[in-house]
Amino acid sequence: MTNPMRRHLASLTSRLVLTTVLLVLAVSVLIGTVTTLAVSDYLTEQLDQNVRALADQQRLPSPPDGDPGLDSRVFGATGTLVINLSTGQGTIVPRHGNVPDDILEALAGVPVDREVHTVEIPDEGTYRVNVTTGPSGDVAVGLPIDDVERAVSNLIWWEVLLALLATVAGGLVAAVVVRRQLRPLREVAATAEAVAARPLATGEVDLAERVPEHLTDERTEVGQVGAALNTLLAHVETSLDARHRSEQQVRQFVADASHELRTPLATIAGYTELARQRPDDSEVLTTALDKVEDESDRMTSLVEDLLLLARLDAGRPLEQEPVDLTRLVVEAVSDARVVDPDRRWQVDIPDELVDRPAVVSGDELRLHQVVTNLLTNARKHTPPGTTVTVAVRRDGFAVRDDGPGFPPDLVDHAFERFARGDAARTRGAEVGVGLGLSLVEAIVTAHGGRVTLRSQPGDTVLDVSLPG
Numbered sequence: 001m002t003n004p005m006r007r008h009l010a011s012l013t014s015r016l017v018l019t020t021v022l023l024v025l026a027v028s029v030l031i032g033t034v035t036t037l038a039v040s041d042y043l044t045e046q047l048d049q050n051v052r053a054l055a056d057q058q059r060l061p062s063p064p065d066g067d068p069g070l071d072s073r074v075f076g077a078t079g080t081l082v083i084n085l086s087t088g089q090g091t092i093v094p095r096h097g098n099v100p101d102d103i104l105e106a107l108a109g110v111p112v113d114r115e116v117h118t119v120e121i122p123d124e125g126t127y128r129v130n131v132t133t134g135p136s137g138d139v140a141v142g143l144p145i146d147d148v149e150r151a152v153s154n155l156i157w158w159e160v161l162l163a164l165l166a167t168v169a170g171g172l173v174a175a176v177v178v179r180r181q182l183r184p185l186r187e188v189a190a191t192a193e194a195v196a197a198r199p200l201a202t203g204e205v206d207l208a209e210r211v212p213e214h215l216t217d218e219r220t221e222v223g224q225v226g227a228a229l230n231t232l233l234a235h236v237e238t239s240l241d242a243r244h245r246s247e248q249q250v251r252q253f254v255a256d257a258s259h260e261l262r263t264p265l266a267t268i269a270g271y272t273e274l275a276r277q278r279p280d281d282s283e284v285l286t287t288a289l290d291k292v293e294d295e296s297d298r299m300t301s302l303v304e305d306l307l308l309l310a311r312l313d314a315g316r317p318l319e320q321e322p323v324d325l326t327r328l329v330v331e332a333v334s335d336a337r338v339v340d341p342d343r344r345w346q347v348d349i350p351d352e353l354v355d356r357p358a359v360v361s362g363d364e365l366r367l368h369q370v371v372t373n374l375l376t377n378a379r380k381h382t383p384p385g386t387t388v389t390v391a392v393r394r395d396g397f398a399v400r401d402d403g404p405g406f407p408p409d410l411v412d413h414a415f416e417r418f419a420r421g422d423a424a425r426t427r428g429a430e431v432g433v434g435l436g437l438s439l440v441e442a443i444v445t446a447h448g449g450r451v452t453l454r455s456q457p458g459d460t461v462l463d464v465s466l467p468g
Contacts, residue, residue, distance in 0.1 A: 016178045017171060024170035028163035032156070039155055043148040047128050048116040054141040055132040058082065079144040081127060083107060086137025092124060107131070107140045118145070187212065188226050257306060264295035305435045312442040319363035325466075326357040328364065329390050329397055332371040342384035345375075348391040358394050360466045362447045367466075370443050373436040374399045374462050396449065398463040406455040414453050415441040440464075 083090030083099050085107060090099050102122045110117050110131045119129045119142065126149075129142035210230050271288035278284045330347055337345045360367075371390070378388045382403030391398045406414060415437050440462075444451045449466040 017174045020174035021171040032159035055130040058134045058139040081142040267295045323364045336375045344387040346389040366443045396465040405457045
């Protein structure tokens with residue numbers, strides 16, 4: 001299969017060669033035309049000067065022997081015309097004597113002046129003629145233009161031959177030069193072809209092909225194309241890597257979600273079977289129904305979190321209204337104190353925010369979920385007695401605790417979905433399904449903000465920045 005880029009390069013080569021050939025041909029025709037006209041004018045002017053010289057000679061007194069005054073050394077060439085229009089006598093070398101009437105009639109219309117005129121002489125051809133007044137009357141003198149026409153005709157044939165040779169030579173040279181100049185572009189095309197031949201639709205792709213460095217000099221047109229192609233390939237490689245990572249994350253996300261749903265489903269199925277086996281035991285039935293309800297609530301919470309993440313991933317717009325961030329944090333910390341009195345919950349509000357609360361634009365319900373998730377994360381993954389402080393500022397807030405901190409290998413992945421801490425972080429506490437921080441990041445990002453994590457033993461800070 002012929003590659004379209006190779007066809008394009010072949011077409012470009014053909015067009016450039018054809019353009020060069022046409023330019024050479026056009027220049028050759030132009031030069032030939034100008035040269036022909038210049039030579040024709042020059043030879044005609046020389047002929048006219050000879051005619052005028054012959055006419056000047058006829059104004060002198062006639063020699064005693066009655067010769068019309070032709071200087072054979074200069075004007076004695078065959079065809080030279082000297083005719084006395086008054087007597088009808090003259091010569092058209094080599095003939096002398098009476099001149100036929102049709103020739104006299106052709107010369108009768110030529111005015112007597114210094115100008116040289118073109119006259120068609122019957123049976124003789126085309127002449128350049130001047131009529132002047134001599135001692136014995138009006139005398140017509142002229143010279144044939146056959147030599148001029150012959151010289152111009154020969155010149156034209158030589159010009160045609162040379163133009164053809166120049167055109168053929170120009171085409172051959174252009175073909176060699178154009179192919180040589182387009183060789184770097186063919187190397188660039190070869191790189192593009194190699195990339196196009198690779199399967200890029202699925203899986204991990206190692207896009208190592210690049211245009212050679214010597215073809216990426218942006219001072220040249222081909223270098224600009226090569227550099228642009230390398231930049232494009234780098235972007236494509238980055239996009240393919242991101243796509244592959246996304247595919248892997250989706251597969252892992254589905255597997256993790258399935259695992260998280262399988263556990264409560266198995267629990268529900270187990271207690272349902274237990275209740276079916278012991279229908280008369282009210283205590284067993286009560287316990288089974290309680291566990292079924294607990295696991296159903298757990299699955300409902302998980303599904304709602306998954307749906308919220310899906311909506312945020314799809315770019316669903318959130319509410320945009322003024323939210324009093326100071327009040328939101330105070331209420332969330334107050335709720336945390338009631339739920340978990342084993343930890344010390346503190347709010348740090350600068351004096352400047354006492355009279356003028358921090359107000360941001362966003363969805364109050366989702367921002368409350370952000371604060372709650374961060375406090376829940378601190379409650380579940382720190383031991384009793386830990387101090388958790390929420391510091392409010394004009395453009396966001398930070399949640400700090402003095403617990404054991406995140407494991408080093410988890411810090412870079414803490415916001416990934418279903419990421420979990422190990423025992424050092426949880427200290428036997430309840431382990432969540434791993435969507436809390438993912439929801440925090442998704443909600444904050446949807447608000448145009450960002451969330452960062454800094455963690456070391458005794459000092460863990462989750463910082464949320466929001467647009468004002």
